[in-house]
Every structure is written in C-alpha cells, then in structure tokens.
Amino acid sequence: MKRYLILILGVLSFISCGKFLEEFSQDLAYAESCTDLDEILIGNGYMEQPLYFAEASVYGGGYYPYIHVMDDDMAMTIFRRDGAGDVINDIASFKNFYDWSDQLTINPKTGEEWEDNDWEKIYSHIAYLNVIIAHVKKFTHDSVEIRNRIEGEARFLRGAYYYLLMNLYANPYVKETASTDMGVPLNLTEDIIDEYYHRNSMEECYRVIVEDLNVAADKLKGVTQPTIYRVNELAARILLSRVYLYMGEWQLALDECQKALNLGNVELMDLNSFPGREENRYILDVENPEIIFTQGYSATNVFYKNISYFTICSFSCSEELISLYNSFDDQVIKDLRLNAFFEDNGDEQYRVSKVGEKVYDCFAIRSVELYLNKAEAEAMLDKVEAIQTIKTLLHNRFEGGIPDVDGLSGKDLVSFIRDERRRELCFEAHRWFDLRRYAVSPKYPEKKSIRHTAYDIKGKLEGDYVLKPYGEDPAWVLPIPGYEIVYNQGNLVDNPQRVDRELE
Numbered sequence: 001m002k003r004y005l006i007l008i009l010g011v012l013s014f015i016s017c018g019k020f021l022e023e024f025s026q027d028l029a030y031a032e033s034c035t036d037l038d039e040i041l042i043g044n045g046y047m048e049q050p051l052y053f054a055e056a057s058v059y060g061g062g063y064y065p066y067i068h069v070m071d072d073d074m075a076m077t078i079f080r081r082d083g084a085g086d087v088i089n090d091i092a093s094f095k096n097f098y099d100w101s102d103q104l105t106i107n108p109k110t111g112e113e114w115e116d117n118d119w120e121k122i123y124s125h126i127a128y129l130n131v132i133i134a135h136v137k138k139f140t141h142d143s144v145e146i147r148n149r150i151e152g153e154a155r156f157l158r159g160a161y162y163y164l165l166m167n168l169y170a171n172p173y174v175k176e177t178a179s180t181d182m183g184v185p186l187n188l189t190e191d192i193i194d195e196y197y198h199r200n201s202m203e204e205c206y207r208v209i210v211e212d213l214n215v216a217a218d219k220l221k222g223v224t225q226p227t228i229y230r231v232n233e234l235a236a237r238i239l240l241s242r243v244y245l246y247m248g249e250w251q252l253a254l255d256e257c258q259k260a261l262n263l264g265n266v267e268l269m270d271l272n273s274f275p276g277r278e279e280n281r282y283i284l285d286v287e288n289p290e291i292i293f294t295q296g297y298s299a300t301n302v303f304y305k306n307i308s309y310f311t312i313c314s315f316s317c318s319e320e321l322i323s324l325y326n327s328f329d330d331q332v333i334k335d336l337r338l339n340a341f342f343e344d345n346g347d348e349q350y351r352v353s354k355v356g357e358k359v360y361d362c363f364a365i366r367s368v369e370l371y372l373n374k375a376e377a378e379a380m381l382d383k384v385e386a387i388q389t390i391k392t393l394l395h396n397r398f399e400g401g402i403p404d405v406d407g408l409s410g411k412d413l414v415s416f417i418r419d420e421r422r423r424e425l426c427f428e429a430h431r432w433f434d435l436r437r438y439a440v441s442p443k444y445p446e447k448k449s450i451r452h453t454a455y456d457i458k459g460k461l462e463g464d465y466v467l468k469p470y471g472e473d474p475a476w477v478l479p480i481p482g483y484e485i486v487y488n489q490g491n492l493v494d495n496p497q498r499v500d501r502e503l504e
Contacts, residue, residue: 031135033139034139034142034146034147037132037135037150038150040128040131040132041128041129044128045125045129045154046125046157046229046295047296047360047363048296048297049229049295049296062296062362063118063122063297064164065094065297065299066097067299067362067429067432068427069097070097070098071431071435071450072321072450073317073320073422074098074316074317074318075319075453076095076098076315076454076455077314077316077345078455078459091314091315092107092108094315098315098452098465099452099454099465100452100465100467102497102499102500102501104116104478105482108456115482116478116481118168119165119169122161122164122165125157126161126162126187129154129157130158130187130188130190131190132151132154133158134189134190145223148220148223149220149223151215152215152219152223152231152236153216153231155216156212156213156231159208159210159211159212159213159216159239159243160239160363162186163239166184166205167246167433167436168478169184170183170184170202170477171202171476173206173437174202175247177202178201179201179203180202181201181203182201183199183202183203184200184205185197185200185492186204186205196489196492197488197492198493199492206243209243210243213239214240217233217237217240220233221233228291228292228293229294229295230293233263234263234266234367235293235365237256237263238257238260238292240256241253241254241257241373241374241377242369242373245373245376245377246433248441248442250376250377250380250381253373253376254378254381254383257373257374261370266367266370267289268368268393269283269288269289270395270396271397282356282359283340283356284298284354284355284359284364285355285356286358286359287356288359290366290367291359293364293365294359294363296360296362296363297360297362298355298359298360298361298362299361300352300361300427316350316351317342317351317352317426321426322350324423325423327419328398331401332400332401333402336397341426352426352427354427361429363429364428366425366428368424369425372390372424375389375390375393375417376417376421379413380444382409382410387405387408390405390417390420393424414443414444415446418446435450439469439470439471439476447471448469449466449467450466450467451465451467452464452467462503464504465503465504466501474496474498474499475498475501477496480493480494
C-alpha cells in the first residue's frame with residue numbers, strides 16, 4: 001500500500017505571506033486511505049457544528065449570523081420602555097450590521113473591536129478541501145464508489161463556499177460585465193504559493209462554482225447518505241439550480257430542477273397536519289422530510305434569547321414580512337406559515353420560530369426550494385407550467401384553499417413567486433442574496449431601498465437608517481477583512497468604502 005504524506009495545516013496558508021500562515025503550525029497529517037480523507041472531510045471540510053444546540057455570534061461562533069439583520073425581514077423592537085437596563089451584548093453586536101454602518105467590526109455598546117472571521121474560516125475549509133480533491137484519486141486501493149463519494153462531497157462544499165464568499169464579499173452576477181467585475185480570490189490547489197493574492201473575476205469565480213457543483217452531482221449519483229449532515233446528489237442539484245438563477249441562466253436552472261425531481265423522494269410537508277410548537281416541532285427540524293442537507297450553526301435564536309426584565313430591545317420580524325402572510329384574507333384562506341414559522345410576542349411583534357434542534361439556518365437545503373427554483377425558471381421562460389409548479393407548494397401551505405394564481409403571467413407571476421420565496425425561505429440565509437440578484441436580474445429587475453428603525457444601546461429611539469437601492473449604496477457588499485488587505489500589501493483590492501450613514 002502506497003503511503004501519502006499530506007501537509008494538511010500547511011496548505012492553510014491561503015495567503016502565504018499573511019495572517020493565515022502565521023496562525024497555523026506546520027503539522028503533518030498522514031492519510032493512508034479514503035477513510036483518512038473522509039475523517040478530514042468531516043472534521044475540516046464541513047462547517048463546524050456545535051456539540052449541543054447553540055447559537056452563533058459575530059465574535060467567531062457560527063457563520064455569518066449577521067445576514068439575517070441586514071435585509072427587510074428583520075426589525076429592531078423595544079420590549080421595555082422605562083429606560084432602565086441595557087441592551088444585551090449579543091444584540092448590540094449586530095447593531096452595526098442592522099444599520100449598514102461603516103464601522104461593522106466595532107461593538108457600539110462596548111467599543112470592542114473584533115475581526116471578521118467568516119472569510120478566514122471559509123477559506124480554511126477550502127484549503128482542506130483542496131487537499132482532499134488533489135489526493136482522493138491516488139487511493140486506487142479503495143473502491144471507485146468511495147473515491148467518487150468523497151470527491152463529490154468535497155466538490156460540493158468547495159463550490160458552496162465560493163458561492164457564499166461571492167454573495168457576501170462581491171457584487172451580484174451580471175453576465176455582461178462578469179469578465180471584468182471583481183469576484184473573490186480563487187485558491188484551487190493544495191500547493192503553498194509564495195505570492196500575494198488578488199481578486200479573480202466574477203466570471204472565473206462562477207465558472208469554478210458551476211464546475212464544482214456539476215462534478216459533485218455527477219460523483220454523488222447513486223450515493224445514499226446516512227445523515228442529513230452529509231451532502232447528496234439532490235442537494236448538489238438544488239444548489240446548482242439556485243446558482244443558475246443567480247446567473248440569469250433560466251433554462252439551465254430548469255434543467256437541474258428537472259434532474260433533481262427525477263431522482264424521486266422529493267417530499268413536501270403538508271402544514272395542514274403539522275403539529276407545530278405544541279409538540280415541539282419546527283420547520284428546520286430533523287423530523288421534517290423536506291430537509292435535504294444542513295450544516296453550521298443557527299443564528300436566529302440569538303436575536304430572541306435572554307429577553308427578560310433586564311432586556312430593553314431585541315429583533316423581531318418586520319411588519320412588511322408579516323403582512324405578506326395576511327395578503328389573502330379577502331380570499332378566505334389562511335397561510336399556515338404565520339403560525340408555523342413565527343411566535344407572537346404580543347403587540348403584533350413576531351419572533352422567528354423556525355429552528356428546532358440539529359438543523360441550522362445558516363446553511364440548510366430544503367426540498368421546497370426545488371419547487372420555488374423551478375417555478376421561477378419556468379416563469380422567466382414564459383412557460384405555463386410555472387403555475388402548476390407553484391400550486392404544488394401552495395397546496396401544502398394554505399388552509400381553506402390556495403391563492404388564485406391561474407390568471408397570473410409575466411412580471412405579475414414572477415413577482416408572486418418572489419413573494420412566495422420570501423414567505424417560505426425567510427431567515428434561512430436567502431433574502432439578502434435574493435434582494436441583490438433581483439436588482440440586477442436580466443429580466444424583470446427589481447430594486448428596493450430598506451428602512452430600519454433604530455434604537456441606541458439604552459433603547460432610545462434614534463430614527464431610521466435607510467439603505468438605498470443596489471447600485472446607489474455600497475453597503476450591499478461586505479468589506480474585505482482589513483487584515484487581508486494589510487497583509488497582501490494592496491494586491492487585494494477592497495470593496496468601495498461605505499458611507500457614514502445619517503439618521504432620517
């Protein structure tokens with residue numbers, strides 16, 4: 001048996017002249033079989049998962065938890081109005097993201113500065129995955145099936161991580177300018193390259209994402225995973241269809257949706273028989289057959305924990321979002337998601353109640369997205385099948401009938417599907433990305449501004465912060481972490497500087 005010496009932690013020098021290299025020792029890990037690679041995949045390729053149910057924070061726990069507070073689904077809420085007490089630290093740490101501040105990494109309560117760890121953590125995962133992808137073919141003493149599965153999982157994860165990086169730290173995809181628009185740095189090799197890194201083009205980055213997800217879907221054919229924490233072909237095709245929607249490639253998105261449906265076992269939960277919180281059941285729960293794959297941490301619960309006598313304000317669902325679930329009252333039908341997804345705190349202030357145990361809102365792929373992606377692609381292609389596709393979902397979400405969509409077409413149908421996507425996938429790390437891509441959509445583009453009412457750390461009303469529509473405000477893109485800019489000595493170009501936002 002040939003023994004391969006793999007420098008695992010050494011390859012984590014994604015930015016070999018910078019902070020990344022300094023933080024990791026040159027430890028060696030030996031891999032003698034695909035079993036060893038599988039352990040590396042589980043331990044370092046997939047996102048970290050808590051040993052117990054835990055929430056994320058901006059200080060390094062979890063992954064990009066702030067994504068839920070930047071969009072139009074979240075609002076800051078006052079729970080006490082007597083002026084006593086203080087805002088809890090976890091809530092205060094999200095405030096600058098909620099305000100789209102130019103000082104994101106400073107806690108407005110404590111003045112404490114922290115580093116954006118998401119960039120570093122995601123590239124760390126990618127470095128390990130590069131090792132696995134480079135070496136898995138060499139273990140010919142293992143079966144082809146095992147090698148294909150491991151490569152398929154690694155390819156999925158690498159493609160997924162670059163998808164996340166692109167939608168956090170780069171502009172949304174525009175085909176006409178993709179060859180010159182800045183993406184993120186691509187690292188696709190296990191080798192340590194002694195050079196400064198630069199940002200690859202949008203086109204190059206999406207080419208890698210699409211290739212990785214295509215290879216993943218192919219390598220994972222016929223693989224039955226023992227758990228929802230290991231990716232399969234269905235998850236790969238659903239994510240690939242999502243990426244194609246982001247690129248405006250409607251036919252390719254539809255093709256992937258059809259391939260996914262052809263796999264069978266694509267279940268939808270009928271909320272008419274959903275037991276709900278009374279039986280400790282949640283949509284993001286291991287008992288939900290819609291869960292195809294999940295990894296990471298949950299973030300939404302942190303927005304509502306420790307709400308007590310000493311808590312002045314927290315976050316709740318925006319009135320605009322909640323109103324979408326009441327849009328069909330005149331049709332004498334009931335959207336069951338209002339009670340299934342949320343909990344009324346009183347005064348019509350709703351908290352998110354989607355997350356149960358062991359399913360994570362930062363990265364979850366549900367079968368329901370397949371129908372939403374398919375309906376959107378069909379509507380963009382002016383296919384009448386879009387009506388029936390979206391009806392399949394609606395029949396599982398409404399009581400007393402479903403919304404009348406038979407007469408919808410063109411832009412009206414696309415708008416309905418976009419609203420339905422918002423109703424269904426809120427607080428699952430979709431909305432912020434969706435708002436960005438809608439703004440540059442090659443068909444039926446839709447831009448909007450977002451208004452957030454804000455309070456200071458004592459719960460005093462400050463006023464409103466307004467995020468202007470995409471293209472008029474740089475805060476639709478996160479800044480590249482400062483430590484990467486410094487260590488790359490200007491070779492890594494940052495995104496445009498955010499404005500010092502004024503209250504209205």
